[in-house]
Amino acid sequence: MRKYAAEAIGTFWLTFGGCGSAVLAAGFPDVGIGLLGVSLAFGLSVVTMAYTIGPISGCHLNPAVTIGLFAGGRVPAGDVLPYVVAQVVGAVIGAAVLYVIASGGPGFDLAGGFASNGYGDHSPGKYGLGAAFVTELVMTAVFLFVIMGSTHGKAPVGFAPLAIGLALVLIHLVSIPVTNTSVNPARSTGPALFVGGWALAQLWLFWVAPIAGGVIGALAFRWVADER
Secondary structure, three states, X not given: OHHHHHHHHHHHHHHHHHHHHHHHHOOOOOOOOHHHHHHHHHHHHHHHHHHHHHHHHOOOOOHHHHHHHHHOOOOOHHHHHHXXXXXXXXXXXXXXXXXXXXXXXXXXXXXXXXXXXXXXXXXXXXXXXXHHHHHHHHHHHHHHHHHHHHOOOOOOOOOHHXXXXXXXXXXXXXXXXXXXXXXXXXXXXXXXXXXXXXXXXOOOHHHHHHHHHHHHHHHHHHHHXXXX
């Protein structure tokens, strides 16, 4: 149970820290952190938790990562469902705490999106379904490729959290304009439950594309590295 609790706590931190930076700080008058700041916040949430709970649970924080690592032969089948449940629970709690804080500010309105992921009219750049799907698929595939490689037995010891966190920063820098960046079904689910409506209607994409991408990325690395 300790590793599942660690996953819930870690995913809470990723959702609260990453989405909180977008909701509370991205557009703050005069000193807003903007796209770069939000990208860094998501990356830093992973780096800090990877060093903290990595030895306990592996610090997946993401159903697409857990399922991808299973496909890549790194996670036993019995851990997949408990990890995913723990991650979703952590993300929902993170979104709930963020809602309590954000709703105490003037002018707060869930219609602003609450850091939810979307496509079409709900994409920051108004990108369509196809572009959103390809973005989430490719970004998650590369993310798993980096995770598999940086945690490989021959990789430099102790640097995996930095490689993974920096990869997530780059992913956000590229894809925030397209989908507000998911690459993580749990992170998408937390805010969507509070926004409801369109966010829940579009949530399917942010489960299907990241999971498919995660499996592709993990299998690609397994092939390249000749892991059997």
